[in-house]
Amino acid sequence: MTRGVLIAIEGLDRTGKTTQTSRLLERLDKSGVDATLIKFPERTTPIGRIINTYLTDKAFELSDQSAHLLFSANRWELAEKIRNLLEDGKTVVLDRYVYSGVAYSSAKGLPFDWCLSPDLGLPKPDIVLFMKFKHEDNVTREGFGEERYEVAEFQQRVKTQFEKFQNEDNWKTIYVDNKSIEEVGELIWAEYEVVARREREALQKFTKLE
């Protein structure tokens, strides 16, 4: 059996990640692919509940370092589940992952490498789809909500940090400006198919060697 595909969908707040991850799940399901969606932060775990309070209650004080380590610990809470699903041949779609962890905390001024280190050892995605507005105006025009990080100026700094990953071998940028939900969905699906085909071909080669 081939290992399942691990896909992470990343991006700033309000780029449509949640809409696209659930559409991707539906399409995988219709295509007969056994897939699971995991959204980070996973707010229902013991650590996730603290993160939820941190995000929604601005009076809840936590040092930036503590907040960062909680977000990372939240990913580690789910790491074994992700690994087991992949080993069972299931595809796993992540709505945010390590890259959000590093981008949001380093945007606050914490050192980039320090931010990355607690996540080292987590399952590496086969592909990271970074949803992004090409034109900055589209970020600031979007109305942000009430949560802690939903401030346009901060989002710009997060974007700069995210872009430091753009030369990673598993990184693909999806531009969302002026595209319909369906058009963005097609771009994401095309990227998924490339990775899924690569996994199948790798398995065939391996089988031939046996």
Ligand code: DGP
């Ligand atoms: P979401 O549920 O996707 O809207 O995320 C909630 C907020 O938390 C959002 O502003 C992005 C931020 N966030 C997500 N993951 C992390 C992380 O690992 N570290 C930090 N510092 N912030 C994160």
